[in-house]
Amino acid sequence: MSRSLWFVAGAGAGVWAVQRARRAAEALTAGGLRDRLQALDHGARLVAAEVAAGRAEKEAELRERLGLVPPTTPALEAGPPPTDAKELP
Known part of the structure; x- marks a missing residue:
């Protein structure tokens, strides 16, 4: 036995x-190394996206808690640009 x-x-x-x-x-062939590098790149992009989303979420939370207005674009506040040169002041 x-x-x-x-x-x-x-x-x-x-x-x-x-x-x-x-x-x-x-893993040591050209195709295997390429696959590993692509996986590493993909993972890094996912981590960067998660960090950016978390940062934006935390910033919005802090702005809400502190009573600050969210940042806006001045072009959106002013309205659409004039279409005719005669309308300019």
């Missing part, structure tokens, strides 16, 4: 080692 147990354990370890070696070899 002991020999068969060690045989199965060795076979399992061999299969695991071969799988790890294949994954490592694939």
Whole structure:
């Protein structure tokens, strides 16, 4: 019984080692490196978007708590631009 147990354990370890070696070899190819870099870029963009959303949410919360008006664009307050040169003051 002991020999068969060690045989199965060795076979399992061999299969695991071969799988790890294949994954490592694939990761070091041009396609594998490109995939890893794209995943890293995607992750960085997701983190940046989450940070920006959190920052905007916190800023709105602080402005509300302090009673400040939200920032506005001056062009929106003034109305649409004049269409004719005669309308200018």
